[in-house]
Amino acid sequence: MLETIQNILVRVLNSSLLSTFLLAVRAVTPIIALYVIWRSYTSFKKGQRRKDPVIMLEDAATGTHFPVLYWENSIGRSRSCDIQIPDESVSRDHAVLMRREEGWFVCDTGSHLGTRVRGREITEPALIEIGDKFSMGGTTLILRNADDTPKKKRNIFTGFSKEAASPFRLMLCVTLVQLSMTMQLMLGTGEFRLFPVAPFGILFLTGWALYFFSRRILKRVSFEIETVAILLSSIGILLLSGQGLDAIKTQMIAMLIGVFLFCFLVWFMSDLERVTKVRLYIAIGALLLFALNLLLGTEIYGSKNWIIIGPVSIQPSELIKIAFIFVGASTLDHLQTKKNITEFIVFAGACLGCLFLMKDFGTALIFFATFLIIAFMRSGSFRTIFLILAAACFGVFLIVQFLPHVTQRFAGWLHVWESPNDLGYQQTRTLTYIASGGLFGTGIGNGYLKYMPASDSDLVFGMLCEEQGLFMGLVVLAGIAMFILYARSDVTRSRSTFYAIAACATAGMLLFQTCLNVFGPTDVLPFTGVTLPFISSGGSSILSTWGLMAFLKASDERTYAAKRGGRRRPGVENSYMQMPEPVKAVRRGSAEDDTADIPVRTRGAAAGRSAQPQHRADGTSRSRRMEVHIPEEKLSPGAGRHMPRKEDDRR
Structure with missing residues (x-):
């Protein structure tokens, strides 16, 4: 009996019908993912407060x-x-x-x-x-x-529907993406495998637990950021599952911790006075962590950016990204009272100096790009930005002159096909395997780029395109780019300048990091070796990325608003109270007494x-x-x- 079942499974797995079915699954999966990303953004736009006077x-x-x-x-x-x-x-x-x-x-x-x-x-x-x-x-x-003037009719393109998408339905679509990728893992390698059920189950439970906690317990009306983050995390973890269950254990644990960190930071930032009080301690803690990295760090791939304690390895610079934005963002009254950014410049300079000493130049570039965004939003001075860029160009010139391995990377840039087995070894293989994957890929676990060094981290975009197709690779990039559009749309509606600066800095950091990861191995930019947010292997990376999502969530004014009671407009999911009402002051006596009641x-x-x-x-x-x-x-x-x-x- 068992032999009969085994023979049937072998025939099914080797049949052309199954190959056609899996190809159809790989073609449909990015379409569903793109729908989730697009409808999440249009739902966010639909749920925004009109730009009327408050x-x-x-x-x-x-x-x-x-x-x-x-x-x-x-x-x-x-x-x-x-x-x-x-x-x-x-x-x-x-x-x-x-x-x-x-x-x-x-x-x-x-x-x-x-x-x-x-x-x-x-x-x-x-x-x-x-x-x-x-x-x-x-x-x-x-x-x-505010005057009782007629409100302007909203005139924005909202996609396939005039109403906001249901977060519940979008989460169902995310589950479909998880199921389709799990089927590829179970059936797509020529043998039936059961281990993909484990990562699917954890991703399924984590996503829906976060949904019910946010929507049902906290009564929040928005869930777009979490939906896209769960989608991208699922794509990354299930892609890495093609290398075996051991390859994703750390990734799964780090994601769970990251979700808890996300929830904690969203709660923590609800009180701006609390944030203002601890910013100095956060800055000191970040610098102490960098100092610890310099003293106890282990050098891997030429960069001394890891701390290894027994079986656990931590990349402190990933966690310090969160602290960097905490210290850089500020409320408007503080910015107007202290009209300089000297304190932040000193902190940023110390962080960049530590990264240079650790020879982690890719992360240093990410910190520097984030610093430029924060510095411009805080000062609004193009002159300041120009001076900073001039100093940075001089620093890059010195680095290229005195660090040979950095010079080699610049020497191989745009000339990788002239030395495909030397300076262009990783780039040429990445480009070749991306092309071999076509639009819909070869299937999870069926690629060859996974045998390259750092294929699951620095070269992960190539592995994604080879195994899931160029279409899926572009969809993932669209999901990360959505955070830029999200921050841009929300910057003028945030409850505080702190949230606006933090959201723009977060979106800019993620976009710049994505550009380095995608364009480095494809020879558009010099190869620096950084992770792709949500997708690359690395516990510190996915943990910090989920922590950064908290800044985008906090910038949405719906996050800390009470859900409006009473009857809702049909089809409108994102209904919320725009403003908490004020506390009435006491007034007694005549108008002359007002001067004493301040x-x-x-x-x-x-x-x-x-x-x-x-x-x-x-x-x-x-x-x-x-x-x-x-x-x-x-x-x-x-x-x-x-x-x-x-x-x-x-x-």
């Missing part, structure tokens, strides 16, 4: 209205300010108006004449409510609700920490949770309509 500022003298479009807004005379005030007595960068958990805050940023809230000069971020006045130079502004808060209070009771001029005090009814005639027109009060705050 609040208004009114000039008390002229009645001019200034729309407030962002969560953090610079105010001043300069054209680069979000809210430009045409008054010579106002400084070029005068103040910042920002939204925090407790409401709207105004913060002076070192202006010449200062900022006054209800007649009193402030030195710390001050809470203001609807109808409050604050003065800058000769201009007095009043905080108003809610001056520290940044800690702004971030949601309990604040001490504030004292008035008459010696009485109030808590931030106290509620006092305001006479109807004191309310501004339309007050409270756009930002409804919570049920438990009503009396």
Whole structure:
């Protein structure tokens, strides 16, 4: 009986019908993956808040209205300010108006004449409510609700449907991709194998557990970033499974840790005050980790960038990528108050210096590209970027002159076919095997590039194209490129400049790293030897990539928004409350008493920490949770309509 079953399996596995079926599977798989990537992006676009004013500022003298479009807004005379005030007595960068958990805050940023809230000069971020006045130079502004003007009709291309895609259905499509690649592993090598069930099961459970945790427990309305990350991780791990189960054990464990790290960082960044407090400690920890790498590191492939402890090997530079973005990003009030990036330049210089000492020049290039993005977003100065690039070019010249192996790589660039068995050994083989794979590949485990050194890391794009086809390789690149589009679309809608800078730096880092990995082995760029995010083998790489995803997730204003109750519009999945409502301030007595009731808060209070009771001029005090009814005639027109009060705050 067993022999009969075995003979049947052998005939099936060797039949042309099975080969045709597997070819069809390899042709359909990238189409499903591309659909997931495209619909994730269009769903994100559909779920974005319209770029309508969230609040208004009114000039008390002229009645001019200034729309407030962002969560953090610079105010001043300069054209680069979000809210430009045409008054010579106002400084070029005068103040910042920002939204925090407790409401709207105004913060002076070192202006010449200062900022006054209800007649009193402030030195710390001050809470203001609807109808409050604050003065800058000769201009007095009043905080108003957004006008009840008709909203502009959204006019964006949303793909195959006018509504956002269901995250549940997209996850089902991800499961189909996992199943199709698992079938290739089980049937595509000429013998029936059961071990691919293990990686499929772990990927399936991890993806759906993250889905239910985010959607059902945390009640988050967005799941696009996680969907694409799970898809790309699945493609990478199942591709590497073609080399055997032992090749992916570390990869699977690192991915699980990375998912936990992703969830932790998203929670951690929900409180910007907490982030601001630990940035210095993160920077110190990163430098200490680099120092430990220099002392205890092991040299592999010419770079001393590994720490090996028993059976565990760690690449610290991968983990420090997360710290690098943490230290580089900053809130708008901090940027406007400290108008230089000296501290970050010193930290970045120390990181790059350590990487040069370790001879890890590929990672150094990635750090440097990320540094340029952060430096430009923080300073907005092309002159600064030009000076940095000039210094970098001089440094590259010195490296090429004094490091022979780097010189050899530049010498072989664009001339790999002149020495296919020497300087162009890896590049020529990669190009050859990519071509042999065609559009739909030879099947997982059936390629020949896997026998090359570093085929599962530095040359993994070639292995992906050979075994899964050029079409799948381009789909993976489209998935990584989606993060750039995601960050670009979300940068003006983030709750803080910190999130915007971090998201753009993350997307830029991933894109630049992808370019080095893809264009190096294909001889478009000098071969540097870096990993392809999500796809390459390496526990440190996939762990850090999942950690970087947290910056993109945090930049989406839906992540920390409460899910809107009540009836939803049919077909719209991404329904959420746009703004938390403000805390009402106490007002008693006449208008003259407003000058003594200035809610001056520290940044800690702004971030949601309990604040001490504030004292008035008459010696009485109030808590931030106290509620006092305001006479109807004191309310501004339309007050409270756009930002409804919570049920438990009503009396």
